[in-house]
Amino acid sequence: MMRRGGAQVQTGGARGPRRSAALHHPAVAVAVQAGAVLHPAADFRQCRPMFRPVTLPLWLLVLILLFAAVTFASHFLFPSVRWFFRKRMERAVARLNTRLARPIEPFKLARRHDMIQRLIYDPAVTQAVVEHARREGVPENVAFEQARDHAREIVPSFSATAYFTFGTRAAQWLSRALYRIRLGAFDRAALDAIDPDAAVVFVMNHRSNMDYVLVTWLAARTSALSYAVGEWARVWPLAPLIRAMGAYFIRRRDRGALYRRVLQRYVQMATAGGVTQAIFPEGGLSLDGRLASPKTGLLGHIVEDFARHSRDVIFVPVALNYDRVLEDRVLIGAAAAGNRRFRVPLSKIAGAVLGHFAERLTGRFDGFGTASVSFGRPLSLSEFLGPETPGPNTAGVVARQLMARIEEVMPVLPVPLVAGILLDASPLPAERIELRVAARLAMLHGRGVALPRRDAARITADALAILRRRRLVVEGGEGIAPAPGAGPLLAFYAASVTHHFEPARLAAPRPD
Incomplete structure (x- = not known):
């Protein structure tokens, strides 16, 4: 035992030299001077390096705290927040589904990541990956990543909040701000009789890019539509918004076999899942105002897969027409x-x-005139096929049948009607134009064609006001005639309703 400054310090044994060295540590010296008694069994924690103070630069401390915060948020905070908002969304969707004629299917509400995984591991897609790797001479993992890229490009990220809170309201505001909206032919009984478990596909003519906006609003009380959108919309910030609205992108060009298979399987999986879709069988905007020959791309994918699931597919023809097409x-x-x-x-x-x-x-600004939407007779694929299974030509037959039903209900509007009259005979006084308008309306009366809800005088006045404002007509001593160079534009509008006045169609028996 050694006494120093009134303090007793016990030493002894073979550990004496090491204990003596420890006594020279500054912390021990302070303790001794303070009168503390250090027992030989003390662990000298204050003397170990891991308990010594460490000096760090401020930027490194901030970086460490930032990494810690990110780790905490990603592992604890974000999952809880996602769970909270997903539960709120599920409750909101459940309330929304009580107001919709066709509730939103779970397929549409699935997370985008889950849908991509389900799509790329689909047996048909994995087989296409193997074939693509063999054909192109690349490793299968490379081909698989290409399929994943295609799936990311196609699969949307639907948000019910974005669709029904922002999308439909914006569509309603824009439609009413530009046009006088009119609902044409509409057989409510036929539409209400559609099997609630069937997959509904709206098949529309493509007249303008306003088609998306107009039908989104008009179908908002029925369900959320899923569109196929071209590459033109793959620009920021339009692309995220369109994906949130449930639309999916498709390429018009540069489509290989692997891409086509991924797209095909997504459309077929959406149909089997009961997603309400909208497609344009013409494959693009009409360049001359007439209905173009249908293409069987997306329509063919739906028909081809029909026998592989138990859900019926109901095609609803939709005809759109405008007094003024923006493009x-x-x-x-x-x-x-x-x-x-x-x-x-x-x-x-x-x-x-x-x-x-x-x-x-x-x-x-006095508006762009009238925009009208008509709904034709629904076509049930199960009733159309009967006991037969879809063959290689079935999609073409279905497409032509649907285009014929669209033609039947194509709305007749003032500008197309008067444009056709001016191209047939001009110049004409306004009174003579009015008489010809009345005669043409009488031809179509009772044939199920959507006609303007105005008399011939008002129709003529409205159409001429729009044509004058756009400087497409000139007035002289003999009456009103097309302005120089206005022929192609007038023909573009007249072509949308010309088929209604074909002799064979007028001679056909009137529908019941």
Whole structure:
């Protein structure tokens, strides 16, 4: 035992030298001077390096805290927040489904990541991956990653909140801001009789890019629609919004066998899952105003897979027509050039938008006329096929049948009606145009065609007001005639209803 400054320090044994060295440690010296008694069994924690203070730069401390916060958030906070909001969304969707005629199916509400995984591990897709790797001479894992990229490009990320809170309201506002909206032919009894478990597919003619907006709003009380959208919309910030609305992107060109298989399986899985869809069998906008020959791309995928699931598929024909198509001059220019490249300079678009706002601010904007939507007779695929299974030509037959039903209910609007009259005979006084309008309406009366809910005088006045405002007609001593260079535009509008006045159609028996 050794006494120092009144403090007793016990030492002894073979550990004496090491204990003596420890006594020279500054912390021990302080303890001794303070009168503390250090027992030989003390662990000297204060002397170990791991308990010594460490000096760090401030930026490193901030970085460590940031990494810790991110780790905590990703492992504890974010999952809880996601769970909370997903539960809220599920309750909101459950309330929403009570108001919809066709509730949103679970397939549409699945997480995008889960849908991508389900799609790329589908047996048909994995077989296509193997064939693609063999054909292109690449490893299968490379081909699999290409399939994953295709799936990410196609699969949407539907948000019920974005669709019903923002999307449908924006669609309603825009439609009413530009057009006078009219519902044409509409057989409510036939639509209400559709099997609630069937997959409904709205098949529409493609007249304008406003088609998406108009039908989204009008079908909002029925269900959430899933569209196929072209590559033109794959730009920020449009692409995330369109995906949130439930639309999926498809390529018009550069589509290999692997891409086609991934797209095919997604469409077939959505149909088997009961997702309400909307497709344009023409494959693009009409360049001349007429209905184009149908293509059997997406429609063929749906028909081909019909025998592999128990759900019926109901096709609902939808006909759209406008007094003013926003892209009419662009479409006519593409038709004259012989291609479908719609390259509009950004300056021209900006000028048109600014001019429109100027008209609104000055009170000179009087609308673009009427936009009308008609619903044709639904076609049940199970009833159409009967006991037969779909063959290689079935999709073409179904497509032609649907286009014929669209033609039957194509709305007749003032501008197309008067444009056709002016192209047939001009110049004509306004009174003579009115008489011809009345005669043509009488021809179509009772044939199930959607006609304007106005008399001939009002129809003529409304159509001429729009044509004058666009400087498509001129007035002289003999009456009203097409303006120089206005022929292609008038023909574009007249072509949308010309089929109603074909002799064979007028001679056919009137529908019951």
